[in-house]
Amino acid sequence: MKILTYDEIDSQEAFMLNINALWWPLTPSRVEDLIKYDDRWSSDSLLYAVDKGKIASQVVGLRIPTKTADGEELSLGVAGVATHPSHTRKGLSTFLMKELHERSVNEGVRMSFLLTRSSFVAYPLYVKLGYRDAVDFPRCTKPLVRKKKPKKSILRKFRKKDVRDLDKIFERFSRDLYGHVLRQKNYFDWRLKISDSLKAMINVVETKDGVGGYIVKRQLGADIVVEEMVVPAKKNMDRMFREIECGDKGDYITVLPLGGKKQVNYVRSRGYMTDEHSWGKVMVAPLKKSFAYKEISRLYGFKDGKFSLLELDQF
């Protein structure tokens, strides 16, 4: 069994594995764009276990800067874990992930994050490798109100020249948060380059003092899903919610308050139904035995609800 990187394997075979196992259309141009524009990616991010010239298993390792109570900390972000069905239960994912962990430790990285669901078959694999649930992905729902939207809208469509304001507002929003909040320079510039659908999903909060935030929202049939909200001032949140909670069709509005406990408490105060526990999990593992989970929890304020990993920062 050989360990190879993306430029050493058959990219079409890799595409087949990703589309079948993860519904992830990982084409060569997408990989090229990610390496070119997303600082978390590099040419050695994709690792493959190759058996007799065929891809048997894959893992993706990203170098992700994070913010902690003590300052900045580089972490490992694991994604794209997939083993070809003809090779499962032979220890290949375990083998590749251990290899990735070891490489990261050699670079001085102390911890690894991943996103999964407790209902996935991979969950016990991660637990065996030392990962523990860090935070849940809350999904909060409320019935849509049959009411005319306020005459003066606080939301408008995204315009190209908004990118700097959105970067600035995110910085303000994330000042008191820990976790995956260290976005690279000119974030929205490159983010829009690699996502065709994002532009139409961004709604800008426009106030008399200028841009007051943004939300990323999409229609799910006639229902509404708010995937990310970055609106620092409460009065703007109130106005925005009053507007988006109205619908002449559809049943529910769903919100993903992933920017710390403050967001969860806010949607709760608006009468959204929330689950204490959900299937979606952020898991974390210390990569060095001497580094305790308790210390990771302190660094990221898991218990205080300070940890943030918004939709656009997911990997």
Ligand SMILES: CC(C)(COP(=O)(O)OP(=O)(O)OC[C@H]1O[C@@H](n2cnc3c(N)ncnc32)[C@H](O)[C@@H]1OP(=O)(O)O)[C@@H](O)C(=O)NCCC(=O)NCCS
């Ligand atoms: C999940 C997946 C990556 C596992 O790959 P793998 O190479 O078979 O994993 P390993 O052989 O290293 O398994 C290690 C341990 O994980 C657990 N595990 C793996 N597959 C499992 C399954 N289908 N059911 C229950 N436990 C499982 C077991 O504890 C296993 O140890 P054991 O075989 O000694 O009991 C593979 O089934 C897959 O590609 N699934 C589809 C894609 C996916 O769900 N990816 C994860 C997204 S977060």
